[in-house]
Amino acid sequence: MALRLVFVVGMAGSGKSCLTGAFSEWLRQQEQDVVTVNLDPGALDLPYEPDVDVRSYVTVVDVMERYGLGPNGAMIAAADMIATYVKELEVELEALEPDLAIVDTPGQMEVFAFRPSGLFIVENLTRWPKALVYLFDACFSREPGNFVANIFLASAVYHRFFVPQAHVLTKCDLVEREDVKKMVGWSSRPKELLEALEDSLTGDRRLIARDLVRAVCRAGASFPLIPVSSTTYEGFLNLNMVLERLVAAGDRYTF
Amino acid sequence: MALRLVFVVGMAGSGKSCLTGAFSEWLRQQEQDVVTVNLDPGALDLPYEPDVDVRSYVTVVDVMERYGLGPNGAMIAAADMIATYVKELEVELEALEPDLAIVDTPGQMEVFAFRPSGLFIVENLTRWPKALVYLFDACFSREPGNFVANIFLASAVYHRFFVPQAHVLTKCDLVEREDVKKMVGWSSRPKELLEALEDSLTGDRRLIARDLVRAVCRAGASFPLIPVSSTTYEGFLNLNMVLERLVAAGDRYTF
Numbered sequence: 001m002a003l004r005l006v007f008v009v010g011m012a013g014s015g016k017s018c019l020t021g022a023f024s025e026w027l028r029q030q031e032q033d034v035v036t037v038n039l040d041p042g043a044l045d046l047p048y049e050p051d052v053d054v055r056s057y058v059t060v061v062d063v064m065e066r067y068g069l070g071p072n073g074a075m076i077a078a079a080d081m082i083a084t085y086v087k088e089l090e091v092e093l094e095a096l097e098p099d100l101a102i103v104d105t106p107g108q109m110e111v112f113a114f115r116p117s118g119l120f121i122v123e124n125l126t127r128w129p130k131a132l133v134y135l136f137d138a139c140f141s142r143e144p145g146n147f148v149a150n151i152f153l154a155s156a157v158y159h160r161f162f163v164p165q166a167h168v169l170t171k172c173d174l175v176e177r178e179d180v181k182k183m184v185g186w187s188s189r190p191k192e193l194l195e196a197l198e199d200s201l202t203g204d205r206r207l208i209a210r211d212l213v214r215a216v217c218r219a220g221a222s223f224p225l226i227p228v229s230s231t232t233y234e235g236f237l238n239l240n241m242v243l244e245r246l247v248a249a250g251d252r253y254t255f
Numbered sequence: 256m257a258l259r260l261v262f263v264v265g266m267a268g269s270g271k272s273c274l275t276g277a278f279s280e281w282l283r284q285q286e287q288d289v290v291t292v293n294l295d296p297g298a299l300d301l302p303y304e305p306d307v308d309v310r311s312y313v314t315v316v317d318v319m320e321r322y323g324l325g326p327n328g329a330m331i332a333a334a335d336m337i338a339t340y341v342k343e344l345e346v347e348l349e350a351l352e353p354d355l356a357i358v359d360t361p362g363q364m365e366v367f368a369f370r371p372s373g374l375f376i377v378e379n380l381t382r383w384p385k386a387l388v389y390l391f392d393a394c395f396s397r398e399p400g401n402f403v404a405n406i407f408l409a410s411a412v413y414h415r416f417f418v419p420q421a422h423v424l425t426k427c428d429l430v431e432r433e434d435v436k437k438m439v440g441w442s443s444r445p446k447e448l449l450e451a452l453e454d455s456l457t458g459d460r461r462l463i464a465r466d467l468v469r470a471v472c473r474a475g476a477s478f479p480l481i482p483v484s485s486t487t488y489e490g491f492l493n494l495n496m497v498l499e500r501l502v503a504a505g506d507r508y509t510f
Contacts, residue, residue: 012331012365013331043325061326070300071326076267107327110267114401149411152407152411153407159400159403
């Protein structure tokens with residue numbers, strides 16, 4: 001067995017569960033031996049059947065009832081409690097002997113990415129190679145200011161986990177082709193993002209945004225976005241090539 | 256009436272509600288005419304009695320029951336629904352005729368800061384001067400990598416709202432004095448943060464962190480942190496001086 005793990009991370013509503021479901025389905029069609037892992041104790045309906053599911057151990061609704069917590073407190077408590085089941089999850093996962101696991105993370109990114117338990121899970125859920133996919137929601141990111149906010153969030157996530165990170169533009173079927181092109185352009189040619197910021201902002205706001213984008217570019221932080229759609233499977237071939245490079249030295253997972 | 260609004264924003268568990276309660280109490284002791292506004296539809300127990308409360312209009316638990324949603328979906332739906340009550344909230348708020356309103360925001364920062372409704376509320380909840388307080392949790396931020404992640408998040412928030420922003424280090428009573436000094440040093444003297452990163456990281460991770468911090472510093476993004484404690488009221492005098500500058504041209508709110 002040579003397992004690889006791909007964690008799917010992004011803001012609430014950015015399409016993590018849909019991507020997990022659709023991309024794993026697509027990989028199965030390519031005869032890749034892939035399983036899905038759900039780490040979201042607050043998920044109610046998932047658009048896929050997880051092979052390993054943290055909700056076997058803890059759910060937000062249970063935590064609300066058992067400890068008399070509100071949804072906020074229960075979500076944090078449940079996300080933290082996942083960490084105590086990392087050994088059980090690992091045993092379940094390795095028993096399936098897959099070559100690749102797509103790992104869906106909690107709906108609210110911050111309870112996973114910016115609390116100790118999330119880092120603990122990424123570091124301790126098996127010792128196999130790992131990568132992370134950070135999702136840019138195409139509907140949200142087409143506004144240049146939001147695109148920049150997403151760059152900062154992606155940087156924060158990268159700083160937190162420090163595993164190889166791919167950047168994906170989701171929901172491309174929901175925006176115009178022109179908008180997809182525009183955002184992919186922004187991600188690979190910072191000058192175009194700067195121009196868009198110039199056009200959309202005025203005064204101080206423009207100056208500050210420009211300085212910050214320039215700074216991030218100078219630091220060599222690069223976010224080439226892979227446009228995908230979990231509805232049409234568009235872009236999954238490209239996404240897969242990038243992930244194969246990140247976790248399997250460019251090879252297929254299953255031969 | 257000359258109302259000013261201060262929005263309290265930070266990651267889940269960073270101390271938003273405690274700061275809202277303690278700081279408003281302290282301001283009352285200084286004979287300032289202050290009210291509190293709760294914008295978190297998911298709050299169960301608040302450490303203060305909000306004068307204006309979004310839960311009069313919508314709660315996460317109601318949304319879960321009424322629409323059969325899980326906690327994730329209900330939290331997003333409820334946060335979005337707040338926006339439809341902005342007029343009602345404004346009428347309630349202005350009827351109180353305060354000179355200052357401290358506005359507590361939803362527990363999960365991303366459902367407020369990075370969804371359309373949050374921006375809509377900050378822009379449309381009255382036409383009075385506004386500022387934002389971004390919270391760095393001292394317990395989380397004392398690790399240099401987490402401190403950097405928080406800088407990126409604070410930048411993302413700034414880019415999203417573009418209102419004057421103060422940066423506060425919360426829970427200073429829970430960490431050693433040495434750690435407080437260290438973090439305040441990192442925030443005002445980037446060189447010290449770079450040194451801490453050098454010590455705590457190795458290899459590639461060190462190089463990349465260094466480049467990014469340098470870039471943010473070069474861009475003039477400055478995050479002088481105001482250390483506070485909502486338990487001991489330490490630092491509230493300083494926080495208030497900064498907020499008076501941001502929203503009241505350096506004057507007191509109430510004479």
